[in-house]
Amino acid sequence: MADRPLDFNILIVGGGPAGMAAASAAAGAGTVGIVDDNPNLGGQIWRGQSFAVEQKNAAAAMYRRVQQAGVTHLPRLRVLDAPRPGILLAESEAGSYELRYRKLVLATGARERFLPFPGWTLRNVMGAGGLQAMVKSGLPIPGKRVVVAGSGPLLLAVAAYLYEQGAQVVSICEQSPFARLAKFSFGLLGDPRRLAQGVGYRMQLRRTPYRAGWWPIAARGTRYIESVVLSDGHRTQEVPCDYLACGFHLVPNIELPALLGCELLHGFVRVDEQQQTSVSGIYCAGEPTGIGGLEQAILEGEIAGLVCSGRTEALRPLLQKKKKFGKFADRLARAFALRPELRGLANAETILCRCEDVSFGDVRKHSSWRAAKLHTRCGMGPCQGRICGAATEFLFGWNADSVRPPIFPMRFGTMVGRGCTQENKLQER
Numbered sequence: 001m002a003d004r005p006l007d008f009n010i011l012i013v014g015g016g017p018a019g020m021a022a023a024s025a026a027a028g029a030g031t032v033g034i035v036d037d038n039p040n041l042g043g044q045i046w047r048g049q050s051f052a053v054e055q056k057n058a059a060a061a062m063y064r065r066v067q068q069a070g071v072t073h074l075p076r077l078r079v080l081d082a083p084r085p086g087i088l089l090a091e092s093e094a095g096s097y098e099l100r101y102r103k104l105v106l107a108t109g110a111r112e113r114f115l116p117f118p119g120w121t122l123r124n125v126m127g128a129g130g131l132q133a134m135v136k137s138g139l140p141i142p143g144k145r146v147v148v149a150g151s152g153p154l155l156l157a158v159a160a161y162l163y164e165q166g167a168q169v170v171s172i173c174e175q176s177p178f179a180r181l182a183k184f185s186f187g188l189l190g191d192p193r194r195l196a197q198g199v200g201y202r203m204q205l206r207r208t209p210y211r212a213g214w215w216p217i218a219a220r221g222t223r224y225i226e227s228v229v230l231s232d233g234h235r236t237q238e239v240p241c242d243y244l245a246c247g248f249h250l251v252p253n254i255e256l257p258a259l260l261g262c263e264l265l266h267g268f269v270r271v272d273e274q275q276q277t278s279v280s281g282i283y284c285a286g287e288p289t290g291i292g293g294l295e296q297a298i299l300e301g302e303i304a305g306l307v308c309s310g311r312t313e314a315l316r317p318l319l320q321k322k323k324k325f326g327k328f329a330d331r332l333a334r335a336f337a338l339r340p341e342l343r344g345l346a347n348a349e350t351i352l353c354r355c356e357d358v359s360f361g362d363v364r365k366h367s368s369w370r371a372a373k374l375h376t377r378c379g380m381g382p383c384q385g386r387i388c389g390a391a392t393e394f395l396f397g398w399n400a401d402s403v404r405p406p407i408f409p410m411r412f413g414t415m416v417g418r419g420c421t422q423e424n425k426l427q428e429r
């Protein structure tokens with residue numbers, strides 16, 4: 001039962017860099033709240049980061065700004081539904097809450113895309129960011145042999161982090177071909193900070209083979225992974241390892257914006273230059289509007305926070321900067337576009353939906369995401385299709401045609417107490 005209403009002038013969903021930037025920029029405009037399902041602020045990239053006073057990094061500086069702004073942080077609270085305009089329903093271990101808002105900033109971030117291949121459900125085959133998060137939470141990695149594979153700039157960041165933590169990173173495989181990566185790197189010449197970051201990672205990992213145009217085709221082992229088979233489409237190589245950290249770039253978390261009726265454009269939330277979505281009073285910032293990295297997320301958060309609080313006089317330099325970032329997100333998407341060969345990795349027996357144990361062969365028999373869900377229960381387990389749905393989008397070109405509440409599993413008591421909204425048709429332009 002949602003017996004704890006909380007009322008905010010501006011409410012922000014997502015405590016990553018975009019949400020934190022929005023919160024600090026919105027400060028002073030009445031009550032500002034930031035809700036996140038993690039115990040601490042920081043989102044994916046700053047997870048586990050120390051925000052101690054003596055820390056001089058960007059994360060700690062942002063954290064202090066949020067604190068000084070008097071923002072109410074609601075940790076360990078997951079937003080599940082939007083039962084009525086101006087109200088969100090959230091749940092924590094302690095119970096359920098009604099969060100009321102006049103303006104809303106959605107900064108829900110992104111997740112990794114996983115693709116099925118034989119052996120991908122073996123133990124110690126993990127998402128690249130997933131393994132990084134587990135190491136940040138205390139998983140011992142020193143001396144472990146790790147292959148990092150898949151696609152996207154996250155692979156290098158994760159490999160560098162794992163190496164720093166004492167892992168033996170035996171190989172990094174990026175599915176994108178060398179020519180595309182070279183073009184992307186060349187484009188970074190006008191962006192010294194990002195270039196320096198990429199070069200820094202490569203220097204750190206200079207003893208680790210980096211293969212462009214290679215990808216994993218199978219993980220082998222009995223219960224735990226023992227080796228991974230890599231291929232470039234012509235040759236194969238089996239590499240012994242203790243962990244495979246594997247993700248195929250990122251997919252935006254657009255379920256809550258879609259439930260609230262925000263229009264989508266090519267799978268992302270459509271916003272105007274001031275981060276306003278198609279729904280009045282609802283703004284969106286960070287990865288749901290385009291996968292553009294940390295700086296873009298912060299910038300969009302700042303813009304959304306300023307606009308919500310009515311301080312539009314400070315916007316002009318931010319809007320100019322934003323125009324440049326838009327191009328970076330497009331370049332990232334082109335550089336790390338997935339190759340068609342990845343559609344053929346799974347065989348009929350390979351599990352596609354891990355929650356409901358549904359095989360690739362069973363899902364392939366159907367002609368749409370809805371038909372596959374109805375007939376096989378794929379996408380109907382605890383992750384609500386966040387993993388297999390994103391995979392089928394790439395594998396079969398399917399799209400979810402609606403989003404249904406609750407967007408995460410909800411306790412029965414919460415559901416009975418509140419009732420849920422109807423499904424919302426995805427509004428793709």
Ligand SMILES: Cc1cc2nc3c(=O)[nH]c(=O)nc-3n(C[C@H](O)[C@H](O)[C@H](O)COP(=O)(O)OP(=O)(O)OC[C@H]3O[C@@H](n4cnc5c(N)ncnc54)[C@H](O)[C@@H]3O)c2cc1C
Pocket residue numbers: 013014015016017018019035036037038042043044045077078079080107108109110111112128129130132154157158250253256285286287288292293294297
């Ligand atoms: C797994 C992973 C690891 C990454 N690691 C790195 C890295 O090491 N280096 C790097 O440069 N980039 C990394 N990135 C990319 C990085 O996250 C982005 O560049 C950028 O920082 C995103 O910021 P954001 O605020 O938009 O999203 P996020 O940082 O993803 O923050 C969104 C937050 O919203 C919360 N949230 C979402 N939905 C709800 C809800 N319904 N209720 C409550 N809370 C919710 C999420 O739990 C999360 O804390 C990683 C991305 C992922 C997915």
